[in-house]
Each structure stands twice: as structure tokens, then as C-alpha cells.
Amino acid sequence: MTNTKRVTEGYHSEGNKDRRVKKTLISNLKLIGILAILIMCVAVASAESKEEIFTNSTHHSATSSVTIQNDHLKIEVGNNGQYRGWTAAGDAIFYPYGTYPWSSFMTIKVNGSIYDNAPWSSNLDNYLTQETVKKSPVETETKWYIPEENLEITQNIILVSGQAKFILKLKNKGTTTKTVSVRYEWDTQIADNDGAPLREEGGDLHEFEIAFEPVTFSYWSAYARPEPGSLVIYATWDTTPDKIIFAHWPEAYGTLWDYSWSSSRRFYTPGYTTYPYSDSCVLMYWKDIILSPGEERNIIVYYGTTVGGGVNVDVSTYPKDKEYYAPTENIKLSVKVTDANGSLLDLKKTEFQSVCRWK
Numbered sequence: 001m002t003n004t005k006r007v008t009e010g011y012h013s014e015g016n017k018d019r020r021v022k023k024t025l026i027s028n029l030k031l032i033g034i035l036a037i038l039i040m041c042v043a044v045a046s047a048e049s050k051e052e053i054f055t056n057s058t059h060h061s062a063t064s065s066v067t068i069q070n071d072h073l074k075i076e077v078g079n080n081g082q083y084r085g086w087t088a089a090g091d092a093i094f095y096p097y098g099t100y101p102w103s104s105f106m107t108i109k110v111n112g113s114i115y116d117n118a119p120w121s122s123n124l125d126n127y128l129t130q131e132t133v134k135k136s137p138v139e140t141e142t143k144w145y146i147p148e149e150n151l152e153i154t155q156n157i158i159l160v161s162g163q164a165k166f167i168l169k170l171k172n173k174g175t176t177t178k179t180v181s182v183r184y185e186w187d188t189q190i191a192d193n194d195g196a197p198l199r200e201e202g203g204d205l206h207e208f209e210i211a212f213e214p215v216t217f218s219y220w221s222a223y224a225r226p227e228p229g230s231l232v233i234y235a236t237w238d239t240t241p242d243k244i245i246f247a248h249w250p251e252a253y254g255t256l257w258d259y260s261w262s263s264s265r266r267f268y269t270p271g272y273t274t275y276p277y278s279d280s281c282v283l284m285y286w287k288d289i290i291l292s293p294g295e296e297r298n299i300i301v302y303y304g305t306t307v308g309g310g311v312n313v314d315v316s317t318y319p320k321d322k323e324y325y326a327p328t329e330n331i332k333l334s335v336k337v338t339d340a341n342g343s344l345l346d347l348k349k350t351e352f353q354s355v356c357r358w359k
Helices: 003-010 015-048 050-057 123-127
Strands: 065-070 073-078 083-088 105-112 112-116 128-136 139-145 151-159 163-172 180-188 197-198 209-210 219-223 232-236 242-250 280-291 296-304 312-318 332-340
Touching: 065 128, 065 139, 065 151, 073 139, 073 151, 073 163, 105 151, 112 123, 123 128, 123 139, 163 180, 163 280, 180 296, 219 280, 280 296
Parallel strands: none
Antiparallel strands: 065 073, 073 083, 105 112, 105 180, 128 139, 139 151, 151 163, 163 296, 180 280, 197 219, 209 242, 219 232, 232 296, 242 280, 312 332
């Protein structure tokens, strides 16, 4: 009876039972918390830094470089044709770290065969016929020739005012028709933000992956921050891409052509500006370019602080010292449009569209 009574008394009190349950729950929660912290620590300790990804995966990479510069931009081009750049103020417009450029690269596909200068693959390096040379203070040139494809590839990068003009020349030197496709992977760090938010012309600012096919806009832009007033860099083209993907660089870097994007995958995380939480890139595709024997085709893209093929637009309001306007008030704009040489363009003879966004 004594033992039975003790057991009965021990569980008769609901207060004692609640306290025991609570203690057990608290102990279990503490254990779960400790395990979660340990798992996170192991994950962080084992994760590669962005530079280690390059070091641990390099097959070929640039071993030297040349730099071109004007009053607006500076572009460094590796001897293997890879590149990175900055504004004249020193703000990055591509990922800037490493001894030489490495994190942005191109892929050439000829009749289904892939050639590239990605550091972890880089079979295109075997076909260099002219390592990058500095043709002038504002122009570089790199050349490749793939004999089994009879394809000559020439890359020229030219600084034109506030833009870097990327020209890729594809020439069929064979006697049969070739089908050539091109992919650019551009690692978009703007200023200190490696996960630059991205926007297509007329669209929303994106922080998650998204694809555009066909491409119906004339430029995309990359932002140092989502907030107004941050540095913005623009990409436009004379040769419209067939497809564009705003992507998370850590996944895209390991691909040469196809990329399985996901609308739930972030490339910019608010509060973070570095890999892996914030790390954006842009994939641009030009597909199925038909080259007859002896034919040459060019892909031309511009990237910099202005929009358009070497056209600069300066917009000011009148009066200049007025900061705020009523919703129904008329605003007088003064627009000055100049070409790459600084000469005024006649807007009456030029198709010009202005899009205003109000914050």
C-alpha cells in the first residue's frame, strides 16, 4: 500500500505532471537548438568561398591581362578573353576579385559541339590564335580559330563614352554551312553588391530567377541596391538575344549551355551583398546563327552607365532647383542627346522615347 500510495501521489497532482512535461519539452528544444547550431557551423565551415570555387575548379584561366580606360569606365581583359570592369570612380560593374578576370565567360556552340572559356572547362583556350592585345588605349582584341569547325572568332572590346562595346565576330572559313550559337554568362556585381537586383526594360526589379524568351525589351539594368539613388548599370545591344535569364551565379557558373532556372531561387537577399546569399548573373543566348561559307556575323552588346548604342542622354527639369511637383502639375524637361563623339543628335530625325518612373 505504501508503494502504491507514493506512485498515486506522485501522479495525482496535475501541477507536478505539467512541470515534468514542461521540463522534458524544454530539454528537447535545447537539444534541437544545439544540434541546429552545430549543423549550421559545419555547413559554414565546409562551404567554399567564391575565390575558393575558382581556385579549386580551375582548369585554365588568364595568366596576364591588359586594361583599357577612358573618363567613364575601366575594363580589364585577360589574355584568354575573359573580362571585368569598373566605373571611373572605382565601382565594380562585374565581379572584381581575383588575380585576373575569371567569373564571367562565354560559350560557343557549333553544330552541337561546345567550346568555352569557363575556368573549370576552358577548351576554347586551346584554340587561341591571338591572346588579348591592346589595340589602343580604349580597345582590346582576342582571336580564336577552331580548325575542326573552320570557325574564326574575334572579340573586340571598345570603350565608347560611358559604355563598353562588346563585339563578337563569327566567321565561317569552311566550305559548308555552319550553325553557331553563343551564350554569355556575366557576373553582375554593382559597386559592393555581388547580388545586384536586376530589371528588364519596363519591368519590375527582380530578386528571384526569371527567364525571358523571346526577348521583347531593348535593355536590362543592374542595381547596387533596390533603393532609388543607387548606382545603375545598363546592358543593351544591336543584336537582340534570343533568351535572357536573370540567375543565381553559384548555380549558373557550373553550366555551359542549358540552365534550369527556378522562380523560387533568390539571387539577391536583402541585408546581404556577398556570395552565396546575394550573387546574381545574367545569361544571354543567341541561338542558331546560320553562317554560309565565307560569311561573317557579329554579336554586339553594350554595357555601362548609359543606355543605347553609344548614345548619351542628359535629362534635366526646369526650374532646376524645384524638388517636388503636384500630381497634376506639368513638368518641363530639357533633353540633350549626343553620340559617342559628343556631337548633338537631331531628335527630329532620331527615334527617341522617354519613360518616366515616379517614386
